[in-house]
Amino acid sequence: MADKVSSKIDIEIPEAVADDDVWAQFRQVERITLELTQSYKYSLGKYSRFFIELEKRRFMATGCPGCNKVYAPPRPLCANCLAVTDWVELSGAGELKTWSVLHFSPGSNDDVRALETPYILAYVLLDGADTLFPHLLKAPLDQLRFGMRVRVAYNDGPVQHPIHLMHFVAD
């Protein structure tokens, strides 16, 4: 006989409950599957120019006109001075400061779901920047060392999220 509830996983009815169980009448359990999927019209906001320039194989950061700090990833507003920053182009070369080797993917988007594990999450100090940029580093695991030189490598996609128009490689 077909189940009357299409999403039903199971029903559990205990054979016996303890005499002193105050919840004795509530020990039946039905479980169902709930499916919710959402998609968002998502604005990249004041970060947008970074991603537009990536399509042109240019790596952009922002610099504060007040304290001269250079942010990569960019900040439109300097958190030190609350001054509006200026876009500056960096060479894309830099130094590996720390990393992790990930053996599972969080599946954040199609590009991440397509990654083969293990993959390297790298924190790179780009030449001319004052902060570390987090991204994938595609390099042999046995080559990794603190301070190794790396650079941005670009691709022409198609990618789902524009951050994947780049990754790091050994320089």
Next chain:
Amino acid sequence: MKSATPVVAAVGSTKIASEHRGCNIRDLMTEAVLNCLADAGMGDLSAVEQGLASYESDHFNLQMTLGAVLHDTIGMIPKPNVRIEGGGATGALALRTAWAYLQSGLCESILVYGCEKNGRGVSSRTANQLFALSADVDWEMMVGGNYTGFYAAMIRAHMEQYGTREEHFAHVAARNRRQAGYNPIAQKPMDLTIEDVLNSRPVAEPYKLLDCSLLSDGAACMLLSSEDWAKAHCPSFIERPRVNFVATGCGTDTMRLGDRYPHISNFRAKREAAGQAYAAAGISDPLSQIDVAELYDSYSGVEIQAVEDLGLAASGQGGPAVADGAFDLDGQLPVNTSGGLLGRGAPVGATGILQAIEIAQQLWGEVDPRRQVKDAKRGMTDTHAGIASISVVNIFERQD
């Protein structure tokens, strides 16, 4: 209305588990609240003036305005209610907020109730995706980063800077899971050797499976009040040593690890939070002046970084201090006697409350003798969100 140092009137929780198949989120919260009422020796909540709901995620719990739902479920309508969220620090931030409500004189009694279903309701892949939403979505999540990876990059920097070793943090993983065996509500007690931890499968190197804390379902509840209110309404209060919630501190840090460069091996927010709490509690030498502590061991190495940032070990000396047993049950300052996030479990909105319950019960002298710290007079909780973008330190004292 009047203000005074808040006291812990009563506590309650559920068992912490990877899945409570027979309970939805309301059922879990109900059970913890009823346990708290039983602990107080109270028949109902009619005397309690204010509710405070503590939970992190609308996504995991599949219910927005859950605070209102829970407040209704436990019959506190029409009294005032507020919901507090602070990522992993939610429960501790909830208690801190309750402290401020009581100190301000806005109320004399407040029920802090926290819960989360982070267990097997969703796959661990979905769980990681949902948790990654609490990172910087634009820059960290979309490249394929996740929290295990961020923490792993931090401890790798700590290893490079100070010579911290995998064996050091494996000690935390083994010790906290062993101590969970003395806690009846713990999710996953295990007897492990250092080698077992080192040989577990890599998740985000250098962290391995057994270095990672648990995904949990559970709920916890703490009734805080003035001393006068507790004496008037809470029969168990006068039977116990009085435990005061004496101080609270809170610090913050950048969302992204990379923005902290060159300081990427430790938690500045913890230093800030601890500094405030110690000053307020009159603590100048925390290692000798604190008797028991629950530290936020979301990953085993985090406890090593935490003992440094909380001033319990010198910078860079956390690893050797931990491995030498300084923070074991028979060490100078026993930590995570409950089993911590690694062994007891971590239903996010309840975690900080569970930590505070462990400290209160330690100060009352009511926990299993195998994990009871003898004559503990002062205890601390350390709780943070993200990679300590928010950090909260709360301090409790027994007043004899």
